[in-house]
Structures are given as C-alpha cells and as structure tokens.
Amino acid sequence: MRSTDSRQRHAGRAVDQLPRLLPADGGTGPAGLAEHLARYGPLRSAGLSRSSREALIDEVDRSGLTGRGGAGFPAARKLAGVAAGHAPVVVANGTEGEPASCKDKVLLARSPQLVLDGAVLAAEIAGASQAVIVVHHSVREIVDAAAAERTQAGADRVRVRVMTAADRFVAGEASAVVHWIEDGVPAPTRKPPRISERGLGGRPTLVHNVETLAHLALIARYGASWFRSVGTPAEPGSMLVTIMGAVNQPCVCEIAIGTSLAETLSLAGGAAAPLQALLLGGYYGSWADAAAAETLPFSSEGLAVLGAGAGAGLIAALPQDACGLAETARVVRYLADESARQCGPCLFGLDAIAGELQRLAEGRTSDLSLLRRWLGQVEGRGACSHPDGAVGLIRSALDVFKPELGQHARGWCHATRTATVLPVPPRRQP
Amino acid sequence: MSAAAAGSQGLWFVSRASGLMLLVLFSAVVLLGVAGRTGAAPRHWPRFVSAELHRTLALFLIAFLALHVLTAILDPFVSIGWAATVLPFMSGYRTLAIGLGTLAVDLGGAVLLTSVARGHLGFRAWRAVHWLAYLSWPAAFAHSLTAGNDMGIWWVVVIEWGCAAAVAIAVLARLIAGLRHDTRSGTLFGRPSAAFERVTERAGTHR
Amino acid sequence: MNAIPRLLVDPIACDGRGLCAEILPELITLDDWGFPIIRDGDVPGRLTSEAREAVRICPKLALRLEKLG
Secondary structure (H helix, E strand, O other): OHHHHHHHHHHOOHHHOOOOOOOOOOOOOOOOHHHHHHHHOOOOOOOOOHHHHHHHHHHHHHHOOEOOOOOOOEHHHHHHHHHOOOOOEEEEEEOOOOOOOOHHHHHHHHOHHHHHHHHHHHHHHHOOOEEEEEEOHHHHHHHHHHHHHHHHHOOOOOEEEEEEOOOOHHHHOHHHHHHHHHHOOOOOOOOOOOOOOOOHHHOOEEEEEHHHHHHHHHHHHHOHHHHHOOEOOOOEOEEEEEEEEOEOOOEEEEEEOOOEHHHHHHHOOOEOOOEEEEEEEOOOOEEEEHHHHHOOEOOHHHHHHHOOOOOOOEEEEEEOOOOHHHHHHHHHHHHHHOOOOOOHHHHHHHHHHHHHHHHHHOOOOOOHHHHHHHHHHHOOOOOOOHHHHHHHHHHHHHHHOHHHHHHHHOOOOOOOOOOOOOOOOOOOOO | OOHHHHHHHHHHHHHHHHHHHHHHHHHHHHHHHHHHHHOOOOOOOOHHHHHHHHHHHHHHHHHHHHHHHHHHHHOOOOOOOHHHHOOOOOOOOOHHHHHHHHHHHHHHHHHHHHHHOHHHHOHHHHHHHHOOHHHHHHHHHHHHHHOOOHHHOHHHHHHHHHHHHHHHHHHHHHHHHHHHOOOOOOOOOOOOOHHHHHHHHHHOOOO | OOOEEEEEEOOOOOOOOOHHHHHOOOOEEEOOOOOEEEOOOEOOHHHHHHHHHHHHHOOOOOEEEEEEO
C-alpha cells in the first residue's frame, strides 16, 4: 500500500527515538504549523474513505495505544464504539485538573499542532464533523493561535472549537468535560447513559486525553510497529510523565513505558535528598516505598506488585524529612473540598475522612478503625470515581506510612521539613 | 318544606359538609407533604408512613371532591352548570367564589395526574408541577370562605382558621428550611432519620 | 429469558431520605450519613414486590429496578 511506504519513509526521520511528542530542542515556545510539518511530515486526515477509516482503527488497535488520561482504556475500542454511532462529536480533554501534573499543559504549549492533528484525525475516523478541545487557561492563547493557523491553511474538514477548561479537580472527568462544554457546569453526570452513547448534545461523544490524541496522530503517520518499537509488549509506546517533589530539576519528560523509575528520576536530575516514598500516578494514585519502587519499571504492569500504577504519569518524590501522612491529609482535604457535591457518600464521607486523617496527621487522638470503616462505605458509591481515587490514595498511605502511624499515635513524628511537597491550591471560600 | 326543597337542602348540606372535609383533608395533605420534605416528624416515625399517608389522603380527596362537586351541580336551587366543574369562572351563581374552587381543582388535578405518572415524567417535570399545590390550596381556602354561608357557625370558623394556621406555619417552615438549605442532606432541618441515628450512635461519632 | 432484577441507586438523585431502607431493610442499609448501601446482587423473588415498593416510594425517584436477562 502506498500509505505504508510513505510511513516507512518518515519513520527514518527525526521520530525514531524519544522524544516523540515534545520537541527535542530545549526551547519553550510552541512549534508552528510549518515546523510541525517539517518534523513529522504531512498527515492525510481529511475525507477518509470508509475502508481507510476502518484500516486506521485497525492500525490503532494493533498499536495497543491506551488512554493517557489515567484510565488507560484501549483507544481503538473507544474509537470504534463512537464511530458506530450517529453524528458523533470528539472532545480533546486537556483539562488536567491534577495540581501536581503538568504534562498536558506542556504538551499543548510545545506541540499544539500534534494534538490538533490527533483531534481532527479522531473526528474524521469517527465520522464527526466537529471537535472541541478543552485546554487549561495558561495555554489557551497558544492553542487558539495553532487552531487559527490550521484554519488559514485550510487543510482540515473538521471544525475545531477551542474552550478553556474549568478550574476544578473533577472537571477533567470525561462526563464533567461534556457537562462543562454544554452547560458550564464542571460536574460529572449520571451513568447510564454513557457519553459514548449520549454525550454532548445527546450525541455519541469521544473524549480523549490530549496526549492520547498526539500519539494517535503519530500512529497514523508511522504505523503500529513504529509505535510499539518502544515500551513494553503489554504497554507499548511512550508516555509523558511529570516528575516533581524532591528532585533537582522538576520537569515533564517523555519516557518509554517500562523505563525504570531510577532512570526516570535521573531525567529530572535525580533525587535532591534521600527519598522516603514516591506518589505514583496522580492524586488518585498510590504511594510506594522509594527503595522498593526505584528498581521497578514505570508501567502499570511493573508497579502492580506495589499496588500502584502509571495513572496520569505523576511521579512525586517525598524526601525522608517530610511526613507522608501530613502530605496525604492535605491532599485528601483538597480532594474532599473538590467534591462536585452531588452524591452524599462523597460529599459527607470524604469530608469526614479528611477530618479524621487530619487528626491522624496532627497526632491528635483519632480512630483508625472508624477511618477504615468510612473508606469502605465511600468506595464505589459516587457517580464518578472521585471517592474511589481518594480511598485508593489513603489506603496506600496507611500501608506505606505505617511506621508513622505508630509514631503519631504516640504524639511525635520523625519529619523535620516544614515546606510542603505536594501542591494543593488554596482553599476556596465556601 | 316541599320534597324538592328538602331534596335541595339535602344536596346543599352534603355539598357544604364534604367541602369542609375537603379543606381538612387538603390541609392534612399539605402538612404531610411539607413534613416529608423537611424531615419534621416524630423521632421514630417511619418516613414511608408519612409519604404513604400523603398519597392516600390525596386519593381520598378525589372521592370527597366528586361528592362535593356533584351535589353542588345537581342542586336545582343554584345555577352552577357542568362547565364550571373544569373551567373557572363559568358559574352563574357566585362566579368568583365557585371559580376559585374550580381553579383549585384544575391545579390540584395537574398535581395529581403528574404524581400518578411520575415514573414516566421524571423527577424534574414532576416537581415543577407539584409546586402548583402551593397555589391550589389558597384557591381552595378562598373558595371555602366565599362559596358558602357557613362562616356564621362557630365551629366551622374554628376549622377554617385552624387549617389556615396549620398550613401557614407549614409553608413558612418550608420556606425557612429552603433558605437555610446549603448542602444536600437527608433533611432540611438537619434531623436525620432514626436509622441514621442508630448507626452514628454505634459508630461512636458525634457529628 | 430469565429476567433477574437488580436494585440500583442513582447517587446524584439520592438525597438520603431513607424511605427505601425502611421498606427493604433486608437489602438496603444506611451508611453513616443516611445514604443507602444496596446489597450487591440480584433481588430475591420473595422481595421483588418490596423492591418495587421502594422504587415507587423514593421521593427523588433515585431507585430503579434493572432487569438483566
């Protein structure tokens, strides 16, 4: 096939090693359309025939691309599901409600054209006539400019609409993004119906993380084998990670999935202090003991042995002199405050849990069995996975910071550090 | 008194008596509805009992209403006419007073019909129409004051103003609770159900 | 077709009024904040009418009986 030939020709160019998504230079600005095309080559996305669209879905399926928003759902299955619907819509989700994670913002700031490629391509494959891209306010201007460049070039058949994301933690949840676009309310909606069946404007809606779409745009150019040339057989490809906390150069880096955590941390200049633990995935992720984790590959499969996963690609380094329980308590208070307040168990349960965790962290008398009871009562009883994510984080903290539990029960803590490690936005006025 | 006159007296009596019963029933229905929404009930009173009573009394209302309307229409001494049963202000006799009654029935009828079809309508549509109950009761009350001549009887006056006072207090309570309501909770007054209290006692928390 | 019903709650619609737990204590208990925890699994035949009653009586229409064949 001719398209395969052109893919192989491009494969010999700049993108046969990392980074793939981010520019290789040390600059800070976005790659313009011309620069983007010079690096990656053209992408024929407009006016695909039915067989081409199906072939592309097959290619994505063979590539093993999974969602990079944290849930890790197979991209091809999502694409096929929505493509089967009538008058679908594509939403590129760059909300990134996680305060500690910056990968989507950086991706949009440096390679907006690649993301837009992916959004337009996904729309063409699914048979959608419009794509909405929701981005953090800090990169809105860049994405607006990138979209305008494309409109001027006139290569897209799909209409792209740029929107600023809501500034809430749960605003990044798929149905919350749809709700935000439609009604300006960044709150998850009830399922059924799933948004893949009835979403934006009642139409089948495909919501993909912006990084997933960027990978899609490259798979369409270079093929599944190229995509699989890095990563692991079970989790192929590369991913963006945000490395922060007690590291020398906090950064967003692109790694091959399965790269060891030690090597990944070295991309951020290595640990700035002896490490105690790592928070992996995001604020819905899990704590892991630093020594145990450093030898492991950064992949969901590799981290499963410690009960952790790659999640949304956050790697936060907790130094020895910090208190993991205090950090967790702060984050959980934030998560409780960020509840959409729609479901009783989340609204009341997370609040009660946050309070109890705060007492635990401060060394006051607390009831661990009551906390565990509440964790069990809250799990799985919301309309979205917000309570579940918080519960997972807390359970891992109670496990990894078990020694601290004993110390706090006796009213002392080994931590000497006063500065906080995990970022938590200031508390909103009620 | 002639037979016809006696018959008419009988019809008129039944109409007035059933009318008074209706006011009491309707007031009880409103009280139960407000109590259900605000959680103002005796501590171990099961909530489903209030909910069922609210529903059952509303159905009783229909029976008494049929009696009330039929006897009034059939009474030859006042010309109200069949049209006035559903269309307000069509009665020759005391047009405004009877019309208010018809209005109350129309509004209440909408509430009743939407409640029966609640499952098919969905919560939002049902609730929007249910608010009409707060218009229906005042119309019924105004009708009860003006459509008959019984306000000279002392115990009728007691019943009338007793119902009015009870409903007024209930509505006020509902308004206050509605204004105070800033979180979604089991009750607007913050009083949990008995089951909840049992559980929290066991958990040993005082929240 | 063997239609076994499951009782499910819409957590967004649910306001924790607690009527369902009064009607069907065998399947529904209230958590520490008054919200229903529905025992996972199918509704046994002997409780089907109570389950339908609970669905009907919920003031927020938050309960539903789903039949999975």
